Amino acid sequence: MAQDRDWRTEFMLSHTRLFDVVPDEPERSFGYPRCEAGWRDILDRLCFRIQSALKENEKFEFVRIKEKFGVLRIDWNGELSDETATSIHEAVNLATARSACTCDLCGAEGRLYSDDGWLATSCSEHAAGEAVAVRSGFENVRVMRRRPGSPDMYQARYDRETDSLIEVSSPSPDPEQ
Ligand SMILES: [Zn+2]
Structure with missing residues (x-):
């Protein structure tokens, strides 16, 4: 039996423009x-950004919010202007990048661990298994799509302090090159 009103339901109900909560079966x-x-704080930040990007007659819905390979994965649909779609896309990139350095259990700063192939982003206290090695100079660097549906990719470093992405030029800052 699902408990009534877990944090997930509370979260959806606090962003009513973005969620159509199924009565009695919110998990559906x-x-x-x-x-x-x-990761709730990351999702709240994301929802505030989406809400402020949305114009009056635009439609938005989440298709899926889930953890995959230790990182947040977010799918969405919308009837939106290009400008709004780009803002939402950037907000999703930020949320994904933040999840990759945030413990999914407690919200403290974390990193990726592999427990026998099972990936999770954790702080040192909640970590299980081995820290996944990151190439020197590539800490918190992700490759992301610049615009929704566009093949144009870019590399950016996520700055947890300011909750922002800073584009880094490729080729890589690998000291061996
Ligand atoms: Zn933790």
Whole structure:
């Protein structure tokens, strides 16, 4: 039995423009977060950004919010201007990048661990298994799509302090090159 009103339901109900919560069976709603509570703050930030990007007659819905390979994965649909779609796309990139350095259990700063192939982003206290090695100079660097559906990719470093992405030029800052 699902407990009544877990954090996931509370979260959806606090962003009513973005979620159509199924009465009595909130876990069947589109976008019901399939992740742990440590990422709730990331999801709240994301929803505030989406809400402020949305214009009056635009439609938006989450298709899926889940943890995959230790990182947040977010799918969405919308009837939106290009400008709004780009803003939402950037907000999703930020949320994904933040999840990759945030413990999914407690929300503290974390990194990727592999426990026998099972990937999770954790702080040192909640970590299980081995830290996944990152090439020197590539800490918190991700490759992302510049615009929704566009083949144009870019590399950016996520700055947790300011919650922002800073584009880094490729080729890589690998000291061996
Ligand atoms: Zn933790």
